[in-house]
Amino acid sequence: MTERNGQLSSRDKVVRAAMQMIGENPGAKLSVRAVAARAGVSTGSLRFHFPTQRELQDEVLTRLYDVVVPAEKIHDRTVPARERLADCLRQVLAPAGVGAGAREAFHLLHEQFIAPEPTEKVREAYAAIEREGLRRVEFWLTVLTEEGALAAGDNSRRARFLLSVLNGLSLERALPAEGSVLQAENDTLYLAVDAVLGSTTC
Incomplete structure (x- = not known):
């Protein structure tokens, strides 16, 4: 995940939070509000990076598969x-x-x-x-x-x-x-x- 001045970008905060949620509960629905709250970003910021829930889910699952295989x-x-x-x-x-x-x-x-x-x-x-x-x-x-x-x-x-x-x-x-x-x-x-x-x- 990219870091800027030692800090995660808001996009990477969202992905990390969503991955943690999936890690805790593989069936997690990744609602915009829940992921944004967990990431510490606004829902608008999350929507800027991931306009649809599907885009967020696809990104998270791609990253998880990269770790597993x-x-x-x-x-x-x-x-x-x-x-x-x-x-x-x-x-x-x-x-x-x-x-x-x-x-x-x-x-x-x-x-x-x-x-x-x-x-x-x-x-x-x-x-x-x-x-x-x-x-x-x-x-x-x-x-x-x-x-x-x-x-x-x-x-x-x-x-x-x-x-x-x-x-x-x-x-x-x-x-x-x-x-x-x-x-x-x-x-x-x-x-x-x-x-x-x-x-x-x-």
């Missing part, structure tokens, strides 16, 4: 494409953990997006998360396509498939299981990656 990981050609893609996907699952951590993450997801009536605000909040996840996975697939490790095709469709696999795996992490959840998860991730890397029509 740095973009350079997919560019490391010393690692086979299969391993790079599986590792990027694994990193998306990592923050929730397994067992109690995964159950808490699923509980928050349920509380924020499944249990409540699907109001416009609920839809917008979930759409922002989904949009950034899709954008990030499409980016990884585009990198692999450009280097020739993946045949040209519909990367949006492939990304949706991989995100569906991640959604299922994140739920499995929260459920009681016999044996190693992580070993079974690893097998599933490689099966999904191999399906995508071997695809020509998707």
